[in-house]
Amino acid sequence: MARIVKKFGGTSVGDIDRIRNVAKRVAKAVEEGHEVAVVVSAMAGTTNQLVQFCREAAPMHDAREYDTVVAAGEQITAGLLAICLQEMGVPARSFLGWQLPLHTNNVHGAARIEEIETEALEACFEGGRVAVCAGFQGIADDNRIATLGRGGSDTSAVALAAALKADRCDIYTDVDGVYTTDPRIVPKARKLEKVTYEEMLEMASLGAKVLQTRSVALAMTHGVRTQVLSSFEDKPGTLVVSEDEIVEQEVVSGIAYSRGEAKVTIVGLEDRPGQVSHLFAPLAEENLNVDMIVQSASEDGASTDVTFTVPEDDLKRTVKVLEDNKETMKFRDLVYRGNVCKVSVVGVGMRSHAGVAGTMFDTLADKGINIQVISTSEIKISVIIDAEYTELAVRALHTAYGLDKVEE
Known part of the structure; x- marks a missing residue:
């Protein structure tokens, strides 16, 4: 019992x-x-x-x-x-x-x-x-x-x-479980029998709508074995469990994507301690959620460029906050655009396998898809691309990592 x-x-x-x-x-x-x-x-x-x-x-x-x-x-x-x-x-x-x-x-x-x-x-x-x-x-x-x-x-x-x-x-x-990606985009997507808390947490935060991020984090903290099932079909679902319950991990478990993103670049920010903090503090005060952040040195060596993403619905407010604080933040220019998409590959197997990033970049290059921003963690690689290439990118990556369902 x-x-x-x-x-x-x-x-x-x-x-x-x-x-x-x-x-x-x-x-x-x-x-x-x-x-x-x-x-x-x-x-x-x-x-x-x-x-x-x-x-x-x-x-x-x-x-x-x-x-x-x-x-x-x-x-x-x-x-x-x-x-x-x-x-x-x-x-x-x-x-x-x-x-x-x-x-x-x-x-x-x-x-x-x-x-x-x-x-x-x-x-x-x-x-x-x-x-x-x-x-x-x-x-x-x-x-x-x-x-x-x-x-x-x-x-x-x-x-x-x-x-x-x-x-x-x-x-x-x-839905009847957690899939390797959105089956509406990739008909060959496979339902996963088991997925780790960490992978599910990444997928949920990256746009997969199966489970809420907050509940996955709670399950991981307390070690609650969680199963995703369909309300309308009597078939096995997907178990979300600790990593030690899965005998051998796939290098990549899934491809996630999130539409409705916007990219903002601060050009020529003074390169001195505390400037980046001054940049993001006003955004936090306005409850604007910043996601991917990339910093790089400007050509003159005395300043830095900072690129980050926000939900497209928040772009206008973000731009207004930055422009209102331009004198305090001390940056030269502001460049922004909407209609971009975040595409991510997720898998705890990345910890022990090399070449995952190279496969992603080569695959997108072969399809003529330009990468605008790159962000990585231990079990995830995310890129920002033009939204019009979302489905092409997801399908190509799903195939490149061997996730396609084998026809019986």
């Missing part, structure tokens, strides 16, 4: 029929003798509607009241799933965040989990019942409902699995 946490996203619980389908999956696990806790999101579209209600009521609304409103979506789903399970003869009880309780800090709308008390859930298991928990929510120090922000339900599920010392956390989504 295993203890399993199962999380179902918004599309998985989009209507009553889909909630009944979820109940059948949970009932099957119970029949197999497992202890099951379920974490649910709001029904697809519900949270967006609740957020819109808040905006219509008052553009500058109170964050505490915002949390009260948007947390209602998960409450509805948890109650409905418990009712469906009871109707099938499976004992179940729903729990809201404050009823566990799941304690958070006071940052309403983007709270972080501090502690989860498990006594109520342990009592539920001892009584032979399924615990159906509302994701995305907890209770803050001020005794108010607090929501966890983006990816909150995935984060709730992983945190709950860690607190309960569960054997596994199953995340049900509208």
